Amino acid sequence: MLEFDHVTFRYAKNMPVVLSDTSLKFGKGEFIAITGRNGSGKTTITRLLTGLEKPTKGRVLYEGKDITKEEASERSRFIGYVFQQPDRQMFMPTVREEIALGPYHQGKRGEELNRMVEKAMMETDTTALAEAYPRTLSRGDQQRVAIASALAMDTEYLILDEPTSGQDGHEKKMLMRLMESLQQRGITIILVTHDMDIVARDCTRVIVIASHKVA
Ligand SMILES: Nc1ncnc2c1ncn2[C@@H]1O[C@H](COP(=O)(O)OP(=O)(O)OP(=O)(O)O)[C@@H](O)[C@H]1O
Ligand SMILES: [Mg+2]
Incomplete structure (x- = not known):
């Protein structure tokens, strides 16, 4: 379980409140949609969950433990994040190395590391892209590489910020099918979206x- 405990957030002292005294629970195995108008604070919520921002007041909990002070790099052991623009999270010269980066930092090496990367590529249908340069891939391919990176770290939570905006029907369907299969495997999906079809069909x-x- 991931939790906001009375979280208030503003980007700076003299800036308006984005989130006011909000408590929220993200339970294991759920498929949760976060929706709301432009500028309502959806991306901010994902940044507070991943640790890229810290609450002005209140706490973030993981399995009942206070992780408010944990940095994003520490939280990446259980939270995977697919950015609205995933090219901004790709740093390595090949897809294979990109996916290996997380488990490598967790201390995985050699055969074990290779196995985790291969498995994550299989699950996300990115094996054929293994030697490609991540930053020139299509957004859909980059999203699947970002998802593979999270899977290679055995993520428990996967957060995606508007992954289907600007994508055609086929890409959207592929991505949602992947999300469904990950949820069936017990991964909690947190999806920021304006797409009411997705909300109606897939979300719990x-x-x-x-x-x-929270309205
Ligand atoms: N880095 C920042 N510094 C200051 N204010 C910010 C920053 N990022 C977002 N904001 C402001 O915080 C509020 C919430 O923004 P946020 O990006 O979380 O909304 P959103 O719901 O994700 O919007 P969208 O649907 O457009 O993606 C907005 O008023 C926005 O202008
Ligand atoms: Mg946003």
């Missing part, structure tokens, strides 16, 4: 953000 719960709160 919807969180609507309005006026700095």
Whole structure:
């Protein structure tokens, strides 16, 4: 379980409140949609969950433990994140090395590391891209590489920020099929989306953000 415990957040002292005294629970195995108007704070919520931002007030909990002070790099052992623009999270010269980066930092080497990378590529249908340069791939391919990176670290939570915006029907369907199969494997999916078809068809719960709160 991931939790916000009375979280209030503003980007800077003299800036308006984005999130006000909000408590939220993200349970194991759920497929949760976060929706709300432009600028309502959806991306901010994902950044607070991953540790890229820290609450102004309140706490973030993981399995009941206070992780408010844990950096994003530490939280990456259980939270995977697919950015709205995934090219911004690709740093390595090949897809294979990109996916290996996380488990490598966790201390995996040699055969074990190779196995984790191969398995993650199989699951996300990125094996054929293994030697490609990540930053020139299509957004859909980059998303699957980012998902593979999370799977190679055995992630428990996968957060995706508007992954289907600007994608055609086929790409969207492929991505949603992958999400469904990951949820069936017990991975908790947290999806920021405006797409009400996806919300209706795939999600077990919807969180609507309005006026700095859960509506
Ligand atoms: N780095 C930042 N510094 C200051 N203010 C920010 C920053 N990022 C976002 N904001 C402001 O915080 C509020 C919430 O932004 P956020 O990006 O979380 O909304 P969103 O719901 O993801 O919007 P969208 O649907 O457009 O992606 C907005 O008013 C936005 O202008
Ligand atoms: Mg956003």
